[in-house]
Amino acid sequence: MAVERLRCRECEAEVPAGPVYVCERCLGPLEPAYDLEALRRVPLRQRIEAGPRSIWRYVDLLPVPYDPAVDLSPGSTPLLPAPRLGQRLGLRRLYLKNDAANPTWSFKDRSVAIGTAAARRFGYQVLACASTGNLANSVAAHAARAGMRAYVFIPAGLERGKVLASAIYGPTVVEVDGSYDDVNRLCAEIGEEHPWAFLNVNLRPYYSEGGKTLAFEMAEQLGWQPPADVVVPIASGNLLVKIHRGFQELAAVGLVAAATTRVHGAQPAGCAPVSTAFKDGGAIRPVAPRTIAQSLAIGTPADGRYAIAAVRASGGRIDDATDEEIVEGIRLLAECEGIFTETAGGVTIAVLQKLAAAGALDPDGVTVACITGMGLKTADHLAGAVAAPVRVRPSLRAFEEAVLARAS
Amino acid sequence: MATIRIPTPMRRYTQGERLVTVEASTLAAAIDELGRRFPGLRERLVNGDGQLHHFVNVFVNEQDVRTLQGLETPLDAHAEVSIIPAMAGGAPAW
Numbered sequence: 421m422a423v424e425r426l427r428c429r430e431c432e433a434e435v436p437a438g439p440v441y442v443c444e445r446c447l448g449p450l451e452p453a454y455d456l457e458a459l460r461r462v463p464l465r466q467r468i469e470a471g472p473r474s475i476w477r478y479v480d481l482l483p484v485p486y487d488p489a490v491d492l493s494p495g496s497t498p499l500l501p502a503p504r505l506g507q508r509l510g511l512r513r514l515y516l517k518n519d520a521a522n523p524t525w526s527f528k529d530r531s532v533a534i535g536t537a538a539a540r541r542f543g544y545q546v547l548a549c550a551s552t553g554n555l556a557n558s559v560a561a562h563a564a565r566a567g568m569r570a571y572v573f574i575p576a577g578l579e580r581g582k583v584l585a586s587a588i589y590g591p592t593v594v595e596v597d598g599s600y601d602d603v604n605r606l607c608a609e610i611g612e613e614h615p616w617a618f619l620n621v622n623l624r625p626y627y628s629e630g631g632k633t634l635a636f637e638m639a640e641q642l643g644w645q646p647p648a649d650v651v652v653p654i655a656s657g658n659l660l661v662k663i664h665r666g667f668q669e670l671a672a673v674g675l676v677a678a679a680t681t682r683v684h685g686a687q688p689a690g691c692a693p694v695s696t697a698f699k700d701g702g703a704i705r706p707v708a709p710r711t712i713a714q715s716l717a718i719g720t721p722a723d724g725r726y727a728i729a730a731v732r733a734s735g736g737r738i739d740d741a742t743d744e745e746i747v748e749g750i751r752l753l754a755e756c757e758g759i760f761t762e763t764a765g766g767v768t769i770a771v772l773q774k775l776a777a778a779g780a781l782d783p784d785g786v787t788v789a790c791i792t793g794m795g796l797k798t799a800d801h802l803a804g805a806v807a808a809p810v811r812v813r814p815s816l817r818a819f820e821e822a823v824l825a826r827a828s
Numbered sequence: 829m830a831t832i833r834i835p836t837p838m839r840r841y842t843q844g845e846r847l848v849t850v851e852a853s854t855l856a857a858a859i860d861e862l863g864r865r866f867p868g869l870r871e872r873l874v875n876g877d878g879q880l881h882h883f884v885n886v887f888v889n890e891q892d893v894r895t896l897q898g899l900e901t902p903l904d905a906h907a908e909v910s911i912i913p914a915m916a917g918g919a920p921a922w
Contacts, residue, residue, distance in 0.1 A: 430883065442837045442913040447872055448883055449914070605887060608912045612836055612846075706894050720892060722914045725882060 422541075424626050426450040426750050429726075439542045439617070441624045447594070448492045450625045452483035456672045464673055467529035468640065475530050475633040481669055482633075483626045487537035490566040494529035495633050497521040499641040499788070503768075505756040509776040515647070517638060518759055520794035522562045524585065526554035526762075527659065527792040532619060535560040538626035539617035545569065546616040552600050552655065552715045554581030554793055559619060560589035570617065573603045578714060581754045582798040587637030599709060601720050631659045635666025639676055645739035646681045647669065648785025651772045653764045653792055654685040654694050654738065656715040657727030663790070664730035684780065685731055685738035687764075688713035688746060696723040698731065698738040712743045712801040713763040715793065737780050741770030748804050749773065750795065760795035768792070830858055830907040837913065841869040851889065855888060856899040858909060874899075883914040 425434045430448030441450055453737060459480060461801045471477030475495035476486045498518045504515030519527040533556065548571040553749055556572035563570035571592035574583070580703050587593050596603045611618045619627045639646045646667050652660040664683045671679040687695040690711030697704040705723040706721050709717035721727070731738055741749065749769030754760050761769070772781075772789045795802075810826070812818045829849040837885040842848055849866075852858035856878075858865050863870025875886055876901075880886060886893045893901045903909070 442835075444837050444840065447837060447881060447913050473872075601892065602890070605885070605892075605910065605912055607892070608835075609833070609910060611836075706892055720885070720894070 421480050422481065422485050422825070423452040423454060425453040432465050439538075439544070439622050442473050452625055454481065454627060454669070456669065464643070466673060467617045468636075468675075473711045475533060475630065478633055478636045481636065481673070482534055483629050484534060484537045484541055487540055490533065490540065490562055492523035492529065492533065492561060492565055494522050494533050494630075495637060497637070499515055499532075499638060500757070500759075502757050502789075505753065508752070508756060509786050511776055512784055515642075515786060515788045516753075516757060516759060517549040517634060517790045519634070519749075519786050519790065519792050520759070520761060520765075521728045523559040525794040525797065526558065526709050527631070527634065527790070528558040529562075529630075530633050531555075531627045532558040532562050534630050535619035535627030536566055538623050539568075539619070540566065542617070542623075544615070544617035546571065546604070546614075547620045548572065548607065548616040548732060550600070550604045550618070552717060553578050553586075553797065554715055555620065556586040556591075556593070556642040557582065557685045557797075558592075560586045562687070563663055573607050573816045575600050575603050579798050580799045581799055582714075585797060600718050601706075604718075604720075628658050628662060631662025632666035632669065634659070634790060635663045635681075636670065639667065639670055642786060644676055645786070646676050646679065647767040647788045648680070648782040649682045649684060649736070649775075649780075649787040651684045651686055651775065652723075653713075653716055653728055653768050653769055653790065654687045655718045655721065655764075657685075657694055657721045657723035657725075658794070659686050659790075660727045661723050661730050664734060671742045677744040679734075681734060682736040683731055683734045683765075684729055684736040684771070684775055686728060687738065687740040688716050689690040689742045690741040691717045691719060693719060694721055694727055694741040695740040697724065700726050704728075704825075707828070711746075711763075712798075713746055713767050715762065715764045716767060737775060737778075739771045739774050741767050741774070743801075745770040747802065750802070751805065753791070754795070759791060761791045762795050762798040763801055765791045765795070799809060829905060830903040830909055832837070832862065832909040833911065835911055835913060838869060838872055838911065841866045842870070846878060851898070852903055854899070854903060855886065855901045855909065856891060858903060884916050885912045887912065 428443035473496040474493040522529040665680040688711035691709035706720040746766035750766035
């Protein structure tokens, strides 16, 4: 469904839906205005359940219509019970939302699919983005799929896997000497001068709606019951805000009884401006990131303030994890449940562990940890973290001496 | 003269001007001067308490002023000031 209006988050002024992202009256952020009252009166659950196995089954709650020309079928990712990890953490009903199972192996495909459909709708020829890696991968892939040109901007020094997983689709990869925050500022300035669809700048009101589909899927996969607790990594804070919003919209249209889910946030200790402000109750102060969780390394998180508000309103918490805890979280998830996540997922698991130990999660309720990306992209950070293979000559005796003797 | 880069949503206050030069020794003085020359613009940048709005980022020579001295950040004759909306896509706390 296409929304007809965008509304300012701050002053509530409305403008016709277009490629704008800032309120002209107050410079506040714009977001799609849905008629949720009208959606209460349509058989929404049947429409969703009859829809495709992708984010587009929720098209009634998305800002643009389905566009087959850009579709890589993101979403409908597995929600897996995690009994062994749950037992370790004292959580009887722990689930993992495995968004590494997306077309470019991260949750970003949800947002980019919507943003790319919006870009085509508004007549853009060029896709672009400021990215810590995953978004660039997704934009490059969707541009290839849609037959568009792409410019993706990343900070210098990203993991090789993340750079490769953009370059393979043939975009122009621009590596900026600076942090993600520098890249973001540069892209805002470029966007003022060049008529490109910067998905996370001028198309942000559309693009960022993708995060809601994670909440929609979690509720639907649990039989239209929202989980008691979810744990979400925080970079800009936008994903957390949109997951919170997704549960609220489900309640507003009557698909779930009430938006009772507590939303918790996870940051790397080496870039924890949101976690720090949550804990000390102060304003968010910019930081210079130093963390192996490069996809979460945003020192001036645009949605940080809104993320804290969403966490507080829902009764959740925000915590952070050191580099060592992040690697341990990656290993724990892989060994207990067979899922190899990237460093951001390690942050989520490490913070999940802390929240469980602190009694912040309902041990009998459903907890969902959002695994937002896949491990091979950030393999650079795991040097020395896994056992080396046992090397043997191709003989039975060598095998028995070297492998079985060692195991016994 | 410091140069101030005006973002698209604010150019209606500057009659479409992208670049405005001002004589000012601090960011606060530059914003005051902008307000004098372009009525309505100052209120888009700072709130009633004289602080920068949450969703406006200001950079002096590519540095976020929150990591410098905020509104008291000094400007020299070659300073380049960029005003950039914060691009938040937030949700209200219903």
